[in-house]
Amino acid sequence: MKRLASASLAVIAAALSLGAAKAPATYDIVVRGGEILDGSGGKPFLGDVAVKGDRIAYVGPHAPGRGKREIDARGKAVAPGFINMLSHSEDSFMADGRGLSELRQGVTLEVMGEGGSIGPLTPKMRTLEEQRQHDIKYPITWKTLDGGLEAMAKKGVSLNVASFVGAATVRVNVLGEDDVQPTPAELDQERALVRQAMQQGAMGVGSALIYAPGTFAHTDELAALTTEAGKCGGMYISHMRSEGDRLIEATDELIEISRRSGAPAELFHMKVGGRDNWPKEATLISHIEAARAKGQRITADMYTYPAGSTGFDAAMPTWVQAGGVEAWVARLKDPATRAKVLAEMHEAHPKDWENLFAQAGPEGTLLVGFKSAALKPLTGKTLAEVAKARGTSPEDTIIDLIVADGSRVQVVYFLMDEANVAKQMTLPWVSFGSDASAQAPEGVFLLSSTHPRAYGNFVRVLGKYARDEKVLTLPEAVRRLAALPAHNLGLHDRGMLKVGDYADVVVFDPKTVADHSTYTQPQLLATGVTDVLVNGQQVLKDSQATGANAGRVVRGRGWSGWKDGGCRASAKAWTW
Numbered sequence: 053m054k055r056l057a058s059a060s061l062a063v064i065a066a067a068l069s070l071g072a073a074k075a076p077a078t079y080d081i082v083v084r085g086g087e088i089l090d091g092s093g094g095k096p097f098l099g100d101v102a103v104k105g106d107r108i109a110y111v112g113p114h115a116p117g118r119g120k121r122e123i124d125a126r127g128k129a130v131a132p133g134f135i136n137m138l139s140h141s142e143d144s145f146m147a148d149g150r151g152l153s154e155l156r157q158g159v160t161l162e163v164m165g166e167g168g169s170i171g172p173l174t175p176k177m178r179t180l181e182e183q184r185q186h187d188i189k190y191p192i193t194w195k196t197l198d199g200g201l202e203a204m205a206k207k208g209v210s211l212n213v214a215s216f217v218g219a220a221t222v223r224v225n226v227l228g229e230d231d232v233q234p235t236p237a238e239l240d241q242e243r244a245l246v247r248q249a250m251q252q253g254a255m256g257v258g259s260a261l262i263y264a265p266g267t268f269a270h271t272d273e274l275a276a277l278t279t280e281a282g283k284c285g286g287m288y289i290s291h292m293r294s295e296g297d298r299l300i301e302a303t304d305e306l307i308e309i310s311r312r313s314g315a316p317a318e319l320f321h322m323k324v325g326g327r328d329n330w331p332k333e334a335t336l337i338s339h340i341e342a343a344r345a346k347g348q349r350i351t352a353d354m355y356t357y358p359a360g361s362t363g364f365d366a367a368m369p370t371w372v373q374a375g376g377v378e379a380w381v382a383r384l385k386d387p388a389t390r391a392k393v394l395a396e397m398h399e400a401h402p403k404d405w406e407n408l409f410a411q412a413g414p415e416g417t418l419l420v421g422f423k424s425a426a427l428k429p430l431t432g433k434t435l436a437e438v439a440k441a442r443g444t445s446p447e448d449t450i451i452d453l454i455v456a457d458g459s460r461v462q463v464v465y466f467l468m469d470e471a472n473v474a475k476q477m478t479l480p481w482v483s484f485g486s487d488a489s490a491q492a493p494e495g496v497f498l499l500s501s502t503h504p505r506a507y508g509n510f511v512r513v514l515g516k517y518a519r520d521e522k523v524l525t526l527p528e529a530v531r532r533l534a535a536l537p538a539h540n541l542g543l544h545d546r547g548m549l550k551v552g553d554y555a556d557v558v559v560f561d562p563k564t565v566a567d568h569s570t571y572t573q574p575q576l577l578a579t580g581v582t583d584v585l586v587n588g589q590q591v592l593k594d595s596q597a598t599g600a601n602a603g604r605v606v607r608g609r610g611w612s613g614w615k616d617g618g619c620r621a622s623a624k625a626w627t628w
Contacts, residue, residue: 078117080588083559086125091132091548093531097491099591103128103555106588113368121590123583125559131530132549133160133556133586134510135537137353138291138320138485139215140199142170144497148192149209150597151490157510157567158558158581161546161606163537165216166291166320167260170200172217172245174225184377186423186459187499198252201605209603210591211490212356212556214541216258216289219277220266225474227266229376239276243440246280247619253607255541256286256315261302262406263294263365264373264380271305275312282315282623284610285542287349289318296325296411296467297401299332300339307350308348314623316349318540321487322476323360325467328401333472337479344481351540351628353485354476359469359571360408361420361487361503363460364450367409369396377459384455395428397447412465414439414446418571419453420501421462427453431501432572435463464503464571477513483537484513493575503573508567511578515566526562542609542628559583 056116079102087096090111102119103109110116136154139162145151154162164170171194173181178192185387194200197217204213205551226241227234234242246257257277260266278288289310292302303319319340324333341545343350365373365380369506373380383389385483396402400410409417422428430438430453472594477480487505491497510533518529538547545553558581563579584592589602620626 053321078102079109079115079119081121081123081585081590082115082119083123083125083583084115085458086130086559087471087562088549089129089527089530090550091531091535093527093535094346096129096527097624098227101549101557103557103585103588106555108553108555110550111551112613117552123559127561128559128582129526129562130466130532130549131158131558131560132547133558133584134158134533135163136486136510137163137318137483137545138166138487139164139490140166141187141490143188144489144491145204145209145213146207147188147491147496149207149601149603150599151209151211151494152492152597153507153577154486154490154510154579155210155579155584155592155597156579156581156595157508157561158584159211159490159510160556160558160586161212161214163214163216163255163485165218165255165258165260166487167218167220167263167266167558168220168358169197169215169218169258171195171197172221172225177224180376186421187496195617196252197249198255198605201225205603205605208601209551209605210597210600211586212606213603214253214255214606214608216256217246217254219257219259219269219274220263222246222277223265223269229374231268231374232419233251233270234273239273239623242273243276243280246277247284250281250284250286250608250610250619251612253605253611254281255284256281256288257319257609258289260291260320261554262291264370267293267370267405268374271309275309278309278313278315280624282313283621283625284608284619285626286608286610287316287318287540288313289320291320291365294406295323296329296406299324299329300335303336303339307348309340310343310348310350316351316540316628318350319352321360321485322354323353323468324472325360325408327469330469330472333475340481351481351483352479353483354473355485355487355505355509356473356477356517357503357505357509358470359464359466359503360468361462361464362408364409364454365460366406366465367397367450368393369402369405378414381455381458384451386410390451393451394447397450398577408465408467409446409450411467416466418464419461420464422457422500427457428499452471461620462500472519477517480532481536483532483540484510486510493577497575500585502574504567504569504571507569507574507576508578511565511580512567514560515580516561519562519565543606546606555585555588596601
């Protein structure tokens with residue numbers, strides 16, 4: 053009888069199992085058995101994340117039912133998709149929509165618009181932008197910021213895209229690239245362009261104040277533009293007027309713009325540049341935290357390296373750059389102008405511009421990007437090496453390279469203190485941005501080099517700083533990579549593993565996740581991130597890109613398409 057009863061139970065169990073197997077799938081995807089880091093910074097737990105359509109349908113210990121596809125996350129961590137607060141992928145996505153260097157790090161949203169943005173554009177601006185393209189060339193067919201983002205998405209991207217409207221872009225629309233100040237009527241035109249961009253979904257106003265023509269904007273102009281952004285639920289974000297000799301004054305300007313406009317503000321790529329300035333780190337932090345204590349929403353983002361990367365435009369005075377790169381190159385060909393520029397370049401601490409070359413020195417300046425094929429063999433050499441080979445001074449060499457290349461020339465400057473970088477990693481109001489493009493170690497991207505932050509900035513937070521050096525915990529690292537930037541941007545349905553939110557999900561191995569890119573070999577992909585979902589579609593599977601064009605345009609709170617979107621009478625009407 054016992055054997056008969058056991059046999060009957062076995063038959064019943066088999067029948068139930070068969071019925072369960074034939075039952076329709078409850079979810080599209082289930083990520084099973086991982087360590088869930090939901091983005092809150094709280095204690096992780098073992099469980100499942102289930103996805104239906106483009107949204108998260110379940111987060112908990114065990115998803116009831118099954119998925120059409122299941123991802124085995126046992127022994128791995130499961131987190132919300134990471135947000136790159138400072139991306140320069142406007143060009144790179146036109147060449148390769150996979151964004152592989154970022155995708156392999158778990159990034160699911162690229163936020164662009166540091167000073168310049170892909171719109172709004174006048175016909176003249178569109179022509180100049182096409183003429184100034186380097187390795188990646190494509191037609192510019194749009195006029196507005198939204199039009200540029202939509203063109204990117206329609207071409208096909210694996211990652212989500214968003215953008216600030218560039219203060220310099222708005223300025224050039226109205227004033228051109230010269231060192232001039234707007235009349236009240238012209239400032240009204242600029243404000244109207246910002247309002248239009250905000251209603252199209254811009255995240256706020258972005259500025260880059262060490263570069264011409266952005267540097268020509270005074271505080272009043274920037275505060276006026278930010279006021280318009282604040283009315284539309286946006287923020288002000290800035291590569292400040294100085295990150296070195298006048299760092300504290302520049303920080304105070306950003307705080308003042310936030311105070312006047314009522315909008316939140318963020319420092320792009322927080323740093324202290326130049327050995328003489330390294331002791332200012334504590335003062336920088338204290339000024340920000342004092343403003344925060346008064347109720348202002350001041351935040352920052354950073355990259356996780358002691359070197360920056362920009363052009364040789366940050367190695368000479370901005371007056372010579374007025375009117376655009378073509379006018380700049382023409383002036384440098386004039387002997388008298390060249391002599392004046394050389395004299396100013398020898399000033400280690402100029403009063404009204406940022407001399408990154410003086411901070412880094414020729415040995416600390418690495419050449420990584422040329423427009424001219426004839427100069428590309430110099431890629432990877434230091435300025436000191438090139439100057440010595442040519443028998444010219446470093447300053448003369450900089451000018452010669454700009455003139456020969458017809459561009460600003462992309463370089464890496466070694467500027468920061470490792471201890472300061474680690475200190476900033478501990479600050480709870482700091483998120484992360486690569487200040488680089490999403491690219492791949494192949495094709496057109498091999499025509500130039502880059503900074504290792506393009507391939508390693510985000511996993512470096514997880515591996516080097518959280519796991520190895522324990523500068524921050526893994527849950528806190530995930531919060532700062534995802535939930536914090538989402539909150540700062542006003543994106544209340546991204547940045548967390550939460551039912552109803554968009555299904556941007558990352559699976560990674562916390563024991564092995566690592567960056568491999570270096571200054572001498574920057575184009576090396578990160579490892580340890582195995583699976584990535586964007587809007588519920590799998591774009592990375594077993595560390596290989598699927599090619600799915602799951603990315604969308606992500607719009608800010610001023611977008612007229614939101615039910616509660618649009619613009620208000622003032623920034624105070626918004627809950628930040």
